[in-house]
Amino acid sequence: MTPYPPAEIRLDAVRFDYGDMHMLYDTTIPAGAITAIVGPSGSGKSTLLNLIAGFEQPLSGRVLIGGADVTGLAPAERPVSMVFQENNLFAHLTVEQNVGLGRSPRLKLDAEDHAAIRSALSRVGLDGKEKRKPEALSGGERQRVAIARALVRDKPVLLLDEAFASLGPAMRLQMLDLILELKRETGMTVLMVTHTPEDALYLDAGLVFIENGRISAQGPAKELLAETGPEALRRYIGSPPSHSVATAI
């Protein structure tokens, strides 16, 4: 895969409300790195991703990706792919068609598209399963199809919203390794919501800690998750996370 141009994500005083839940994000997510978002349930993690992807529009403020103002652009026009925890696939379409949607929403695919689809499916270890329907796949395989669809979109920013939360420990590790490889090969910017802070240590990622619609801490995961890290983050985690995901599972 060819390297992407650096895509820093900047949220410039972005405000968003859900009823009496007021969110305000002002931060820079570095280009070509993996950043994990952690925080209590309902604190605004998914909303942050949705604002970047364009599924939600800020009340005020700007979203910039790679220096370009994307506020107001539709999700399809942004240089972003997003993978959700579940329901990423259409049940009536085959694996290759589900991936093909990443190239063409109406599945008008040419030879180059088919080559990209084959290559992405091979990349995520799904050779030979192209003609299956999602019902004939395991949960991990379905998430790999979703990752393959993100790959054929060929966008420099990958947003993962608890994408691996429903997977078993071994499959989760494989997925984290795949994300690491992709980041190294392409320089893509990865922003992932996770309820497993150990993932951020395993990936040597940056960490964003969200509380009540605000970013209350941001920095290298290994610093923030150390015993000297912020008190609120330690309270949220409960006990110090292991420095190796493999020993934590």
Ligand SMILES: Nc1ncnc2c1ncn2[C@@H]1O[C@H](COP(=O)(O)OP(=O)(O)OP(=O)(O)O)[C@@H](O)[C@H]1O
């Ligand atoms: N469509 C919606 N309509 C109204 N309120 C919503 C909507 N979506 C989210 N909220 C509220 O906005 C707040 C932030 O939600 P969000 O999904 O971003 O939190 P989260 O940190 O991702 O939570 P979780 O870890 O439980 O997935 C929550 O209080 C939630 O109840």
